[in-house]
Amino acid sequence: MPHGPPEVGVGPWEGPWPEGEEYDAALLAEGDRRNVVDRYRYWTLEAIVADLDTRRHGFHVAIENWQHDFNIGTVVRTANAFLAAEVHIVGNRRWNKRGAMVTDRYQHVRHHPTVADLASYLSGLDVALWGVDNLPGSLPLETTEVPRDVCFLFGQEGPGLSESAREACDATFSIAQFGSTRSINASAAAAIAMHSWVRAHADLSGETAWRG
Missing domain, CATH: 3.40.1280.10 (SPOUT methyltransferase, trefoil knot domain)
Incomplete structure (x- = not known):
């Protein structure tokens, strides 16, 4: 693809699943095609918002x-x-x-x-x-x-x-x-x-x- 990858995001998680309540089982199994930065791949919406809330600007x-x-x-x-x-x-x-x-x-x-x-x-x-x-x-x-x-x-x-x-x-x-x-x-x-x-x-x- 001359203007970027054919698909946004990542596919199903490969290997043993990571542990942590921030992870979404459906995303781990099916892939995460959302427009989010890499640090939030496979995270639940609620976990992402909670993390953003710890860093929001004034x-x-x-x-x-x-x-x-x-x-x-x-x-x-x-x-x-x-x-x-x-x-x-x-x-x-x-x-x-x-x-x-x-x-x-x-x-x-x-x-x-x-x-x-x-x-x-x-x-x-x-x-x-x-x-x-x-x-x-x-x-x-x-x-x-x-x-x-x-x-x-x-x-x-x-x-x-x-x-x-x-x-x-x-x-x-x-x-x-x-x-x-x-x-x-x-x-x-x-x-x-x-x-x-x-x-x-x-x-x-x-x-x-x-x-x-």
Whole structure:
């Protein structure tokens, strides 16, 4: 295959089965074709989530969902890749999960009817609420010190942050652009913001970070 192996994952376990309650007997017998890193091959879903919970980072990510934004699934997938504490869906409870590529099973996803509800929840955790949108008066994200405990909030694709979201945020931050377009995709903006936290606070030593 010129662009990778013909199958994702691994086949049935060869040789004596490993011991440990983290292993899934069905996966050991039939193979593990899930999109997970090698350290989690043959593990149960519950065991993977439990292990991730011991290492989750201090940032959260939230996105408004007034028009069933198709970007939410991609945001969830990226949040899983960067090991966000939680993902928050504000507005409509239902969202398109296709872009998540099943990563929502490994990521804590919470729903809040309004931005005020989200702000109240984060206040109880002492987590700052930062809006990310290219608005007049927004501070440049690139030159701002990102706090360890923060939630990045994004608006709908197109209209951006709602008025109620802007009022609820502790501050809003912009991402520098140099071309002709007025904005970048919401999921791309979320990835940039999450990676700004990773660069500032994540442990990049040893085998903590997976790079393929």
